[in-house]
Amino acid sequence: MEWETVIGLEIHAQLATRSKIFSGASTAYGAEPNTQACAVDLGLPGVLPVLNAEAVNMAIRFGLATGCSIAPHSVFARKNYFYPDLPKGYQISQYELPVVHEGEVIIELDDGETMRVGVTRAHLEEDAGKSLHEGFEGVTGIDLNRAGTPLLEIVSEPDLRSAKQAVAYMKKIHSLVRYLEICDGNMQEGSFRCDANVSMRPKGQEKFGTRAEIKNLNSFRFVEKAINYEIERQIDLLESGGTVVQETRLYDSVKGETRSMRTKEEANDYRYFPDPDLLPLEITSEEVEQIRATLPELPDAKKERFMADYGLSAYDAGVLTASRDQADFFEAVVQAADGEAKLAANWVMGDFSGALNRDGREIGDSPVSPEMLGGMLKRISDNTISGKIAKDVFEAMWNGEGDADAVIEARGLKQVTDSGAIEAMIDEVIAANPGQLEQYRAGKDKLLGFFVGQVMKASKGKANPAQVNELLKKKLSG
Amino acid sequence: MSLDNDDVRQIAHLARLAVDDQRLPEHASNLSAILEFVEAMSAVDTSNVDPLAHPLEMRQRLRADEVSEDNQRELFQGIAPAVEDGLYLVPRVIE
Numbered sequence: 001m002e003w004e005t006v007i008g009l010e011i012h013a014q015l016a017t018r019s020k021i022f023s024g025a026s027t028a029y030g031a032e033p034n035t036q037a038c039a040v041d042l043g044l045p046g047v048l049p050v051l052n053a054e055a056v057n058m059a060i061r062f063g064l065a066t067g068c069s070i071a072p073h074s075v076f077a078r079k080n081y082f083y084p085d086l087p088k089g090y091q092i093s094q095y096e097l098p099v100v101h102e103g104e105v106i107i108e109l110d111d112g113e114t115m116r117v118g119v120t121r122a123h124l125e126e127d128a129g130k131s132l133h134e135g136f137e138g139v140t141g142i143d144l145n146r147a148g149t150p151l152l153e154i155v156s157e158p159d160l161r162s163a164k165q166a167v168a169y170m171k172k173i174h175s176l177v178r179y180l181e182i183c184d185g186n187m188q189e190g191s192f193r194c195d196a197n198v199s200m201r202p203k204g205q206e207k208f209g210t211r212a213e214i215k216n217l218n219s220f221r222f223v224e225k226a227i228n229y230e231i232e233r234q235i236d237l238l239e240s241g242g243t244v245v246q247e248t249r250l251y252d253s254v255k256g257e258t259r260s261m262r263t264k265e266e267a268n269d270y271r272y273f274p275d276p277d278l279l280p281l282e283i284t285s286e287e288v289e290q291i292r293a294t295l296p297e298l299p300d301a302k303k304e305r306f307m308a309d310y311g312l313s314a315y316d317a318g319v320l321t322a323s324r325d326q327a328d329f330f331e332a333v334v335q336a337a338d339g340e341a342k343l344a345a346n347w348v349m350g351d352f353s354g355a356l357n358r359d360g361r362e363i364g365d366s367p368v369s370p371e372m373l374g375g376m377l378k379r380i381s382d383n384t385i386s387g388k389i390a391k392d393v394f395e396a397m398w399n400g401e402g403d404a405d406a407v408i409e410a411r412g413l414k415q416v417t418d419s420g421a422i423e424a425m426i427d428e429v430i431a432a433n434p435g436q437l438e439q440y441r442a443g444k445d446k447l448l449g450f451f452v453g454q455v456m457k458a459s460k461g462k463a464n465p466a467q468v469n470e471l472l473k474k475k476l477s478g
Numbered sequence: 479m480s481l482d483n484d485d486v487r488q489i490a491h492l493a494r495l496a497v498d499d500q501r502l503p504e505h506a507s508n509l510s511a512i513l514e515f516v517e518a519m520s521a522v523d524t525s526n527v528d529p530l531a532h533p534l535e536m537r538q539r540l541r542a543d544e545v546s547e548d549n550q551r552e553l554f555q556g557i558a559p560a561v562e563d564g565l566y567l568v569p570r571v572i573e
Contacts, residue, residue: 024546033564038547054543075531084568141565274531282537
């Protein structure tokens with residue numbers, strides 16, 4: 001039988017507020033255990049939650065960026081369950097009336113096709129603490145610093161049909177929250193993670209199959225692997241006459257498989273009810289419009305502009321606008337390079353990105369500034385150096401030897417454009433290779449590359465390649 | 479709607495309450511009576527009434543995003559049954 005995969009994602013984005021969603025405790029990552037867990041976070045008697053205005057603003061920003069409706073009236077609810085990292089015995093979340101609902105994002109797939117993915121809702125809630133099992137005998141250590149950190153839970157429609165689509169969607173949301181500056185997107189620290197609902201149905205059938213929920217996926221690679229494993233597991237199960245059980249599963253990244261998380265048969269029964277400690281959240285259309293006016297240019301619009309203004313291909317524009325930092329860096333390079341956009345795109349996506357990856361650096365702490373890179377590109381376009389020499393200049397700048405002009409000067413890399421000097425080198429090379437010359441003249445055109453290589457070598461890479469080509473052709477044909 | 483003994487057992491479990499098996503019928507009957515009492519409202523036409531999330535018709539006050547709480551870990555952990563290296567210790571939680 002041919003099966004169709006149905007996937008929906010619930011993405012948890014930690015909002016980049018300074019303080020918690022309902023208390024004035026700090027949300028800074030990496031503090032000593034329980035030093036940022038105040039009386040409200042601990043659920044001590046007599047405390048009251050007070051909602052953080054910035055968390056609400058951030059939720060609205062996300063809603064506006066995804067074409068969602070912003071609820072003029074939304075409600076906080078208690079989701080009741082017992083777990084040691086949840087001191088109150090309930091999580092404050094939103095249930096029936098979320099702050100943001102019904103929008104969409106457009107994702108781009110590997111084949112260049114685009115696809116609409118519905119955003120069902122995004123609601124505000126508080127994060128739980130952390131349980132630490134390592135290093136304790138028979139007990140679990142609880143750190144409540146994370147308890148009360150604001151989360152935006154972004155729920156997609158079950159529109160996704162493959163692991164690749166799911167990853168493309170997650171990357172799109174990741175890019176959006178970073179553009180909006182509402183989440184740092186740090187997946188290693190758990191600031192951005194997701195649960196994947198996966199089910200199978202016979203192709204052509206409308207009714208959804210029973211789904212399994214894979215919890216807490218914190219890298220794009222794990223999302224893809226876990227979903228693909230789950231698809232195979234469910235198909236094997238269904239084709240051997242079994243049924244999928246609706247359950248929560250965990251992805252084991254070491255074994256590369258998902259496994260059932262709760263063995264107890266009890267179904268989730270959270271008994272949601274409106275939290276009497278919190279009044280309904282009212283948002284006026286004036287407030288929404290004020291926030292709309294502060295939205296930055298978003299990835300889709302930026303991509304269109306890069307294609308129109310800089311003449312970039314859809315692919316290049318897509319890569320450069322994937323992160324706001326990279327897009328800003330690129331634009332600063334273009335400006336410093338007097339508008340050499342295509343050259344700037346190639347360098348930013350090529351050697352520059354390569355160097356960042358190699359050294360594990362972020363754009364923000366690159367040793368080469370946009371002005372330095374742009375300055376070097378100017379030396380390529382005015383023929384001071386060739387593209388090949390530029391690679392050496394770039395490495396030297398990266399290693400702190402100063403800007404392009406300083407490196408070119410100090411290392412004597414200035415390109416030879418004096419045609420007399422180039423002709424002299426060509427004559428020498430031709431004289432030294434009579435055999436190749438004969439073959440070339442007999443019709444073996446491919447040998448031109450050999451001669452170019454020899455001349456470039458003789459010039460230590462400093463001869464202008466275009467000039468070498470032109471002059472060589474003339475000389476070789478006699 | 480009326481509850482049976484199994485419903486009561488389930489509700490008690492979700493609320494982590496210890497309920498004596500012998501008293502299950504009594505609780506079932508009392509809780510059912512509450513539900514019946516509430517059910518009387520079903521007779522009223524509420525199609526034009528907005529759901530009420532809070533008895534006070536006021537909007538939620540918001541606070542500025544500022545860190546206002548100092549570290550009081552020593553104080554809070556003073557009443558905890560067991561702590562180690564700044565962590566609260568609880569019976570082992572197995573996933």
